Amino acid sequence: MEAQFIKRFHYCLILLSWVSICFSQVPEDMVTIGAGSYVPLYGTSDKKPVYIKSFLLDVYPVTNQEYLEFLKKNPNYRKSKIKRLFANTTYLSEWSGDLSFGQLNATAPVTNVSWFTAKEYCECQGKRLATLDEWEYVAMADEKRKDARSREEFNKYILSWYEKNKTYNNSVGKTFKNYWGVYDMHGLVWEWTFDFNSIFLSGESRKDKDTDKDLFCGSGSVNATDLMNYAAFMRYAFRASIKANYTTKNLGFRCAKDIAN
């Protein structure tokens, strides 16, 4: 009787593991980011936490080599063909040709790409750009903690990178691996997010308060929830300063994906 039970139990285990293999397939070079809540620096009223559903995220930013493969299949996104609506004149400016990234490192993150081109790249992989809240959620993790924002060393590390130049030509995967198994959230390049254009900086950050109230409907209710976090402020300020067809040397991207139900 007992033996039979154990046998059945084993069958169940085998079946369960088979089911989990089939249904939890994570694409190559992506990891699962677990669900959770946090209070972002900007974007919620009354310091309410935002809830992040579980999703998949690329382990590394998209590289020059990977972007080249995309351009081979999508001629309209090549340097000489791209429409100015979608990318300004510095699009892939360091590439030596339509299908050559020249002196750039093949395994370095592709930069000088616009929001439109990054978004199209992800869509062609069956993916999407991460939302701003998702990106910041993953970016608050250090090697061991989901939320290391209050750690002094963590913030010092990020800020010291902001002062460095030319990390954009380093290979991906050389900075630290964070709690989720994701590399390069800090220390390599800045990254596009799907709703980068959702940010309002008010008060002393950009313009005087009165002007801002007229520029933004409801801006009174969006305020910094944590002014101490200067590192995050830098990212939000940068995002607020760019437009969707802008491209710069230190701005790349990675893709995310919903988890199928």
Place this chain on the structure above:
Amino acid sequence: MKKIILFVIASLLLIGCNAKEEKQDIKDKPITDLSIYNLPEKWTNQDGKDIELKELRGKVLVMVMIYTSCKAACPRLVADMRNIEAKIPEEYKDKVQLVLVSIDPTVDTPKRLKDFSIENKMTGNQWVFLRSNEENTREFAAVLAVNYKKISPIDFSHSNIISVFNAEGELTFQQEGLGVSYDKTVSKIKEEAAKIE
């Protein structure tokens, strides 16, 4: 077998991506590089009819992004749009299209947009109200450099920008802020409308 299926799926994906790229414009003149008519997305108007932005080609467009449940800045933006419309000379009226795009597609159904147009006396042919899905709306806002974010279940924060596009769909002027003079906006509209035969 599995490989064949994967191959078929992969080639379908490739076709999907490439088809979008190679799509040619049906109109005689090619769409210019900076034209919003490069955006392929579909929208629905206040009459529940599906339209592509391209269908508006050939007219001067005056555009604003709003949501109908907004109580703060939007009524003023809508009033601005009405005032601008009133200042367009008779001879140019049929050359200008005033477009209000919803940033709240879940709440702003075509019916709701229709009701809103009636309440605000914006029922003439010169008025178009558009909605799409969240993704297209985000992309369109990116083109207009309009920032917006849902800050509570019923409220959004958003930039107050009125944009003028020429007949080719190129952005030629933006008025930013509330309670600013719209004289420049009106003169830009007249200037662009005069170029249309």
